[in-house]
Amino acid sequence: MQHRISRSPLLPSVFVLLAVPTGAQAHGAIKGLEGFTSGLVHPLTTPAHVLVIVALGLLLGQQKPLDLKRPLLVLMPFLAAGLAFAATGIIAEIYQFLLPGIALCVATLVALQKTIPQMARNALFALAAVAIGLDSAPEPGSAAMIVKSLLGTWIVVVFLVFDVGSYAALAGRKEWSQIGLRVIGSWIVAISLLVLAFELKK
Amino acid sequence: MKSESDPNSMPARKTSSQIRCPADAIPLGPWLTTVSFLLLLPATASAHTGTGAVGGFLSGFKHPVGGLDHVVAMVAVGLWGAFLGGRAMWLLPVVFPVVMAFGGALGVMGVPIPFVEKAIALSGIVLGLMVAFAARPNLKIAAIIVGVFAIFHGHAHGTELPTAANPMTYAIGFVISTGLLHLSGIALGLLTRWPRGKIVVRSGGVAIALVGFGFLFKLL
Numbered sequence: 001m002q003h004r005i006s007r008s009p010l011l012p013s014v015f016v017l018l019a020v021p022t023g024a025q026a027h028g029a030i031k032g033l034e035g036f037t038s039g040l041v042h043p044l045t046t047p048a049h050v051l052v053i054v055a056l057g058l059l060l061g062q063q064k065p066l067d068l069k070r071p072l073l074v075l076m077p078f079l080a081a082g083l084a085f086a087a088t089g090i091i092a093e094i095y096q097f098l099l100p101g102i103a104l105c106v107a108t109l110v111a112l113q114k115t116i117p118q119m120a121r122n123a124l125f126a127l128a129a130v131a132i133g134l135d136s137a138p139e140p141g142s143a144a145m146i147v148k149s150l151l152g153t154w155i156v157v158v159f160l161v162f163d164v165g166s167y168a169a170l171a172g173r174k175e176w177s178q179i180g181l182r183v184i185g186s187w188i189v190a191i192s193l194l195v196l197a198f199e200l201k202k
Numbered sequence: 203m204k205s206e207s208d209p210n211s212m213p214a215r216k217t218s219s220q221i222r223c224p225a226d227a228i229p230l231g232p233w234l235t236t237v238s239f240l241l242l243l244p245a246t247a248s249a250h251t252g253t254g255a256v257g258g259f260l261s262g263f264k265h266p267v268g269g270l271d272h273v274v275a276m277v278a279v280g281l282w283g284a285f286l287g288g289r290a291m292w293l294l295p296v297v298f299p300v301v302m303a304f305g306g307a308l309g310v311m312g313v314p315i316p317f318v319e320k321a322i323a324l325s326g327i328v329l330g331l332m333v334a335f336a337a338r339p340n341l342k343i344a345a346i347i348v349g350v351f352a353i354f355h356g357h358a359h360g361t362e363l364p365t366a367a368n369p370m371t372y373a374i375g376f377v378i379s380t381g382l383l384h385l386s387g388i389a390l391g392l393l394t395r396w397p398r399g400k401i402v403v404r405s406g407g408v409a410i411a412l413v414g415f416g417f418l419f420k421l422l
Contacts, residue, residue, distance in 0.1 A: 047255070047370040111296060179292045186296040187381055190303035191373045197307030197360070198369035 035145045039152025042136055043160070048099040048195075049135070052128050053157060055106035055188050057164020058181050059124075063115055066169050070118070071125045072162055078126040079157055082133015083150045094134045096199050102128050104192035110185030113178065132157055258368030262375030265359060266383060271322050271417045272355060274410045276380060278329035279348055280387015281403055281410075285333060285394055290341050294348050295384035299377055301349040302356035306376075309360020318354050318361075319417075325351035326414025333407025336400070 043049040060071055085091045106124060109116060116124075138149040171177035266272055276298075283294040308315065328347065331337075339347075359376065390406065393399030416422035 047374060051374075111300070183292065183296055183381070186300050187377045190299040190377045190380075191370075193300070193303040193307050194310070194360075194373035194376065195370050197310040198373070200307075201310050201312075 034139070034141065034149070036148040036152040039136075039138065039149035039154075040156045042149075042153050043132065043157050046135070048103070049132055049157075051103040051188055051191060052099055052106070052132060053160045054164055055103050055110060055185070056125065056128055057161050058110045058168045058185060059106050059121070060161065060165030061168020061170075061172060062110060062113060062178075062181060063121065067118075068162060068165050068169070071121055072158065074122045074125045075129045075161060076154075076158055078129035079133045079154055082130040083136055083154060084133075085130075086134050086137040087146055087150055089137075091134050094131060096202075097196060098131045099135060100192045100195040100199065102131055103188055104196065107185045107188035107192060111182050111189055112185075113182055129157075255368045255371045258371035259375040262372035262377075263379045265362070265376055266379045270413060270422065271326055272358075273383060274413045275322065275325045275329055275351065275355060276383035277387040277390070278326065278333055278407070278410045280384040280389075281333045281391040281406060282329055282337075282344070282348075282387075283384075284388050284391020285336055285403065286338055286341070286344060290344060291388060291391075293341065293345060295381065295388065297345050297349050298352045298384065299380055301352035302359075302380065303373075303377065305353035305356025306360035306363075307356075308353075309357040310363060312361075315354065315357045318358050321351065321354035322358060323414050323417035325354065326417065327411050328414075330407045330409070330411030330414055334404050334411060335407075336404060 043053065056071075056075075060068060102124070106128065133153075136150075136153045138146045138153075141149075168181055171181060266276065279294050279298050283291045286294075305315075329351070332344075332347075363372065391403055394403050413422065
């Protein structure tokens with residue numbers, strides 16, 4: 001009997017190489033980026049934003065009946081408003097408890113797998129969108145550069161919430177993956193609790 | 203039987219993929235190639251691990267695996283969950299990080315809780331014995347037992363948190379590490395589907411309880 005693996009000698013090497021960790025590139029992701037690209041990367045490199053985005057997406061995908069459209073239609077203008085406030089400097093800084101607090105609330109709903117009324121869901125999405133927008137003040141620069149940066153942030157946040165929501169909805173079809181979503185929700189709850197404690201200690 | 207090939211001709215050189223082995227042997231050629239690749243890999247530099255976002259994550263990730271008393275208790279939670287089966291397999295690892303984070307928050311804010319180290323050692327004993335005896339209490343009781351011990355584990359971590367680390371990424375690393383320890387326990391606990399696996403898992407419970415005893419009586 002011939003082992004199948006012997007026909008492709010590089011296969012084990014590929015698997016092992018995939019498992020090898022890559023070196024950390026400290027400060028490599030943001031330096032030198034500006035304008036649209038900088039805006040695109042900003043939410044991905046801000047852990048508090050990632051937590052809120054993932055929690056919102058999971059909540060979106062868990063809701064029954066599934067409705068991806070309306071919460072996103074709420075998210076889009078409120079996010080734009082938050083970004084505009086941040087860019088104009090009307091609100092320079094947000095309350096540090098806000099983002100972890102929103103992540104905690106949304107993730108608790110995910111962990112409990114609760115379907116909430118549409119009004120409450122829309123309110124949560126609006127609050128989260130404004131908070132992310134206000135916390136995404138662009139670097140000082142020309143007006144065109146700032147608009148491009150804000151546009152990048154707006155696009156990536158909307159896309160990610162929709163994306164996570166779609167995958168969560170797909171995953172929710174099987175019982176074990178529903179549990180997986182709840183486990184992720186509980187992890188976000190735990191992270192948010194710890195971060196809130198850190199903030200309180202300050 | 204005489205070979206049809208020319209006996210004077212040189213045999214063709216075989217490549218690593220053509221190295222044939224006996225039917226039940228593992229072919230060595232691909233693995234030799236793999237080892238050669240690995241020898242060529244450079245070592246990664248780990249500068250600035252103590253500071254910034256990456257440093258915070260690494261610091262948080264390493265914290266739960268830094269103490270044997272914590273590790274065995276986390277694994278025991280997963281093992282016990284797998285033993286209880288059904289919803290318990292996932293409920294306990296959902297309850298533990300949330301309650302542990304609450305305990306951690308108390309620790310960060312300096313709220314004192316007595317007998318933390320003894321309670322952590324006791325958690326190894328109790329959870330280990332639950333696995334060893336394949337105890338199947340009511341799910342709520344199991345969640346309460348796990349939750350109570352989680353507060354002590356979280357508090358101990360909370361009071362030991364480094365102040366220089368990035369709080370957000372520290373918390374992310376810390377919770378993911380804890381969750382992965384639970385998942386390791388669950389993965390090991392899945393061995394209970396086989397009769398011999400049950401013996402292995404219950405023996406693991408005995409070992410965990412012994413580690414707990416070791417910490418309680420300061421033998422470890």
